[in-house]
Amino acid sequence: MICPFCRNDDSRVVDSRPADEGTLIRRRRECTGCGRRFTTSETSVLLIIKRSGATEPFSREKVIAGVRKACQGRPVDDDDLALLSQRVEESLRADGQAEVEAQEVGMAILAPLRELDEVAYLRYASVYRNFASLEDFEGEIALLRAAPSNKQSSNQYSTTSSTNNSQTLSSSSK
Ligand SMILES: [Zn+2]
Numbered sequence: 001m002i003c004p005f006c007r008n009d010d011s012r013v014v015d016s017r018p019a020d021e022g023t024l025i026r027r028r029r030e031c032t033g034c035g036r037r038f039t040t041s042e043t044s045v046l047l048i049i050k051r052s053g054a055t056e057p058f059s060r061e062k063v064i065a066g067v068r069k070a071c072q073g074r075p076v077d078d079d080d081l082a083l084l085s086q087r088v089e090e091s092l093r094a095d096g097q098a099e100v101e102a103q104e105v106g107m108a109i110l111a112p113l114r115e116l117d118e119v120a121y122l123r124y125a126s127v128y129r130n131f132a133s134l135e136d137f138e139g140e141i142a143l144l145r146a147a148p149s150n151k152q153s154s155n156q157y158s159t160t161s162s163t164n165n166s167q168t169l170s171s172s173s174k
Contacts (some may be wrong), residue, residue: 001040008033012102022091046092047099055099058092060085063105067113070124074117087112118144 002009008031025042027120046058057083064086071081083144088108092100114121131137 003031005036006034070122084112
C-alpha cells in the first residue's frame with residue numbers, strides 16, 4: 001500500500017478493526033518512510049456475473065442508475081436511492097456468495113424499491129420482468145393491494161386484511 005503522503009510503498013499495520021458488522025476491516029497504517037499514519041479499508045469484492053459471462057465488481061452507482069428512471073417524478077431523493085443501493089448490496093452479501101448473477105441484483109432491487117415507492121416499483125418491475133399486457137399490470141397491482149408495503153399502508157388502508165406488515169420494520173426516518 002503506497003503512502004498517500006510520500007508515495008513510499010512500505011507501511012506497517014498499527015491497528016486493525018472490523019467495521020460494518022464484520023464485512024469491512026479498517027487498518028491503521030504507519031508509513032516506514034515518513035512516519036505518517038493513514039487508514040485503509042478492506043472488503044471482499046462482490047462480483048456480478050453479467051449475461052455475457054463477464055464479471056464486474058458490484059456497484060451501488062449502477063443500482064442507482066438502474067432505478068433512477070423508474071423514480072422520475074416520484075418523491076424519491078438521492079438519499080433514498082443511496083439507502084436503497086446499500087440495502088441491495090447488504091441483501092446480496094447476506095447470501096454469503098462472492099459472485100452473483102446480474103439477474104439476482106435486479107431481484108434484490110424489487111423489495112426495497114417497493115417499500116420506497118410503489119409506482120416506481122411498478123414501473124421498474126414492468127420493465128425488469130417484461131410485463132407484456134395489461135393483465136400483467138393488473139396482477140401485480142392486485143398483489144400490491146393485497147399486501148401493501150409499510151410506508152403506503154399508513155395512508156391508504158385497503159379493505160383486504162394483511163396481518164404481518166404493520167409494525168415489523170423500523171419506521172422510515174422521513
Ligand atoms: Zn510516507
